[in-house]
Amino acid sequence: MNRRRLRRAFGEASADQRRAADEAAAQARADLAAGGFAANVSPDPALEAQARAVSFDAVMRLRQAEAEGKATSARSAALSSAAPRSVLRRPVLLTGLVAATVVVAVVVSAVLPGGTPSAAAGTPPLLTFSQVSVSTDLDDVEPARAELLTLASRAAAQPAVDGSRGYVLTRSEWALSSSADASDPRAAVVPFETTITVTPDGAAVRVDHRGTPLTPDGRGIAGSSAPPGGPALQTDRFPPGYLDLQLPASLPRDPTALRGDLVQRGDCLAASAQGAAASGGDDGEDAVCLVKAVTSLYSYQLLPPDLQAALWQVLAAEPGLKLAGTGTDRAGRPCVAVVLDTSQGGRTERWVLMADPATGAFLGMDQMLTAGSEGGVPAPVVLDFTVERGARSF
Amino acid sequence: MQEAQFDALHRTMADEVYRFAARRTSHATAEEVTAEVFMALWTGRHKIPEPPDEQRAWVFGVARRQLLRAQAAEERHRTIGARVRAALGVGAPVVEEDVALDVLETHAARRLWDQLPVRDQEVLALTAWEGLTPAQVAAVLGVSITAVTTRLHRARRHLADLQQSPHEDTAGDRS
Numbered sequence: 001m002n003r004r005r006l007r008r009a010f011g012e013a014s015a016d017q018r019r020a021a022d023e024a025a026a027q028a029r030a031d032l033a034a035g036g037f038a039a040n041v042s043p044d045p046a047l048e049a050q051a052r053a054v055s056f057d058a059v060m061r062l063r064q065a066e067a068e069g070k071a072t073s074a075r076s077a078a079l080s081s082a083a084p085r086s087v088l089r090r091p092v093l094l095t096g097l098v099a100a101t102v103v104v105a106v107v108v109s110a111v112l113p114g115g116t117p118s119a120a121a122g123t124p125p126l127l128t129f130s131q132v133s134v135s136t137d138l139d140d141v142e143p144a145r146a147e148l149l150t151l152a153s154r155a156a157a158q159p160a161v162d163g164s165r166g167y168v169l170t171r172s173e174w175a176l177s178s179s180a181d182a183s184d185p186r187a188a189v190v191p192f193e194t195t196i197t198v199t200p201d202g203a204a205v206r207v208d209h210r211g212t213p214l215t216p217d218g219r220g221i222a223g224s225s226a227p228p229g230g231p232a233l234q235t236d237r238f239p240p241g242y243l244d245l246q247l248p249a250s251l252p253r254d255p256t257a258l259r260g261d262l263v264q265r266g267d268c269l270a271a272s273a274q275g276a277a278a279s280g281g282d283d284g285e286d287a288v289c290l291v292k293a294v295t296s297l298y299s300y301q302l303l304p305p306d307l308q309a310a311l312w313q314v315l316a317a318e319p320g321l322k323l324a325g326t327g328t329d330r331a332g333r334p335c336v337a338v339v340l341d342t343s344q345g346g347r348t349e350r351w352v353l354m355a356d357p358a359t360g361a362f363l364g365m366d367q368m369l370t371a372g373s374e375g376g377v378p379a380p381v382v383l384d385f386t387v388e389r390g391a392r393s394f
Numbered sequence: 395m396q397e398a399q400f401d402a403l404h405r406t407m408a409d410e411v412y413r414f415a416a417r418r419t420s421h422a423t424a425e426e427v428t429a430e431v432f433m434a435l436w437t438g439r440h441k442i443p444e445p446p447d448e449q450r451a452w453v454f455g456v457a458r459r460q461l462l463r464a465q466a467a468e469e470r471h472r473t474i475g476a477r478v479r480a481a482l483g484v485g486a487p488v489v490e491e492d493v494a495l496d497v498l499e500t501h502a503a504r505r506l507w508d509q510l511p512v513r514d515q516e517v518l519a520l521t522a523w524e525g526l527t528p529a530q531v532a533a534v535l536g537v538s539i540t541a542v543t544t545r546l547h548r549a550r551r552h553l554a555d556l557q558q559s560p561h562e563d564t565a566g567d568r569s
Contacts, residue, residue: 003441005455006448009532013539021528021539024546025521031550032522035557036503039523043416043424051412051425058429059404059436347463 123176124189124382125218127352127366129337130325134350134370134380144323144338148316151336155360156309163302164245166394169196171364172211172221172330172387176374188213191221191387192233196300201240204300208233214330221387223331248303255313262293262314287320288342291351295386298362302391308360321353329354329363330387341370348372349383364388395439403442403449404432411457414524415464417497418489423464430460451533454526458534461487486512489519497523506556514549517542 013021032038126134132141174191193211198204210233214220252258263286294311297303303311315321315338324337335354342349348371354363364387369379395403411431415424434456435442442452465487489497489507498504507515520531528546532539 003443005536006443006451006533008536008538009451009529010445010448013529017540017543018528021532021543021546024543024550025528025531028518028546028550029522031553032518035506035553036500037498037507037518037522037553039417039497039519043413043421047416047421047425048409048412051416051421051428052408054425055408055412055429055432056404059432062433062436 122189123377124174124214124330124385125216126368126380126382127218127327127330127337129327129352132322132324132337132339134368138322138339138341138350141322141324141339143319144321145316145319147323147336148312148321148338151355151357151360152309152312152316153360154356154358155305155312158305158308158359158361160306161302161304161391161393163198163248163304163393164200166197166199166245167302168198168390168392168394169300169302169388170194170390172389173385174214174382175384176377176381189218190214191385193389198243198245198300198302199240200245202243202245203240204238204243206236206238208235219328219330219332221331221389223333223389243300245301248297248301248307251307251310253306253310255310255317258310259290259314259317262290287315287318287340290314290318291321291340291353295353295362295365298388302393305360308362312355312360315353324352326357327354330366330385331363331389333363335363348379362388395442400436400439400442403435403453407450407453408432410524411453414454414457415461416493417519417523418461418487418493419465420490420493427457427460427464430464431457434460447527447530448533451526451530454520454524454530455534458487465490486516488512489515506553509556510549510552513545514552517545518549518553521546 132138170193172191172193174189190213191211193209194206195209196204196206209230212220212222252261294315297311318340321338321340324339326334326336329335334357336357338353338355340351340353342351347369350368350370352366352368354365355361356363364385366382367384368382371379373379374381374383408428412424412428415427418424419427431453435453443449498507510518517531517535520526520534521528526534528539528542532542535542537545
């Protein structure tokens with residue numbers, strides 16, 4: 001939230017517009033009450049009181065830490081001392097922060113073969129690319145427009161696929177916050193291998209296996225989509241109708257129309273359907289939203305080549321996406337990479353999208369934190385990566 | 395904002411923030427989100443607007459962002475379903491499955507609610523559950539007040555459609 005957002009909401013509407021909005025709100029409240037959609041439950045007063053106490057405690061500790069001049073560690077101090085109360089619950093925001101003080105002492109800044117600096121051995125080494133390193137200021141880097149348009153034309157030349165009869169997606173994933181070992185510098189990085197099988201009725205089964213540890217250069221993921229052996233860690237089943245298999249066919253192929261559709265679906269904060277330039281760039285929020293929309297499409301859908309091409313064209317129009325150059329992805333495949341800096345909710349992240357330069361196929365994404373720290377591990381650190389290993393129709 | 399003013403704001407809004415989160419996620423996460431919200435507010439206290447009306451919008455804006463972050467962290471824990479993933483994909487916090495049972499009175503209501511697109515759910519819930527004014531909702535969502543009016547109309551129409559044909563799944567953003 002910023003002042004501009006507040007002004008827009010509070011200052012710019014006419015009296016008529018306000019009246020119309022009030023009326024719509026009153027009708028919505030009435031509809032929800034009549035339909036049984038009113039929020040039924042007020043939370044348990046005891047739990048409410050507990051949450052209140054925890055928040056007062058956290059702010060008090062934050063103030064104390066600030067007063068003692070430990071501004072940088074104040075937040076973790078406040079959180080970690082609030083944490084022991086909750087040892088039995090699944091850690092969410094507090095993951096790793098409890099161990100923060102221990103970690104700081106043992107984090108090593110190893111230099112791995114190929115000169116890749118690693119923040120901590122319990123996290124994947126950063127991948128390197130020909131033109132941009134993690135310390136490069138992206139303001140000095142050219143937009144990836146030409147490269148993205150080339151990817152679009154490569155993708156468009158691929159044979160058609162039809163996912164409407166069902167498909168299988170295979171990928172490997174790793175996330176700092178789900179990794180118990182991230183703060184252990186001796187720990188290997190072990191990704192999950194996920195297989196998503198989707199049937200024509202839109203039902204899906206997602207099976208996760210433990211993968212093989214990454215090699216010291218941060219790679220070593222099997223590029224093939226061969227199913228992993230061993231017992232499944234987790235199996236999730238989603239009922240018929242969960243996925244709309246007609247969606248890829250129904251999305252527009254015209255980049256402008258497709259952008260509008262993605263913006264609409266993505267509920268982008270400041271995006272306009274006219275393009276990034278028309279909305280004044282707005283802190284790169286458009287690009288972030290579009291990248292999220294594109295990657296979430298790849299997460300569960302089998303995308304035909306003409307749609308893949310159109311998606312690259314949409315991204316090509318975003319000046320915030322910069323060319324990182326060529327490199328090798330975590331499965332050892334040659335790739336071209338585009339990067340985007342994001343800062344949302346006070347976090348500074350860099351996202352790296354990788355694609356096959358020959359086929360225009362999306363190969364995966366790395367998300368890293370470029371300032372501050374996460375889970376006690378200082379930036380730069382990989383927060384999350386996905387490696388697309390295969391997508392085939394039945 | 396002075397410390398005393400901050401404390402007053404904290405006292406006034408702590409329960410509201412917790413309720414906002416607890417209607418959408420587990421108690422444990424809601425509790426953590428509440429602490430995160432007030433820590434973030436404290437750190438950025440010089441930016442908090444003066445008018446109480448705007449303060450409330452500001453606090454809910456921070457709360458929404460922290461909840462989104464928490465749910466994204468849950469996503470990284472791989473403990474959530476595809477629906478939450480889909481919602482996060484569109485950048486909106488979602489009412490999690492286990493919580494929906496508590497929040498909505500009947501199974502029928504919950505089933506219909508689940509079929510509403512996430513952005514419809516969000517504008518309705520902020521208006522009806524949190525009782526925010528249209529201007530406050532606009533500020534929280536980062537849109538204009540007329541966009542809120544449009545979204546409310548669309549969400550109500552969607553809900554009415556669903557109520558008339560309860561077996562048809564018209565949710566468009568599931569995938």
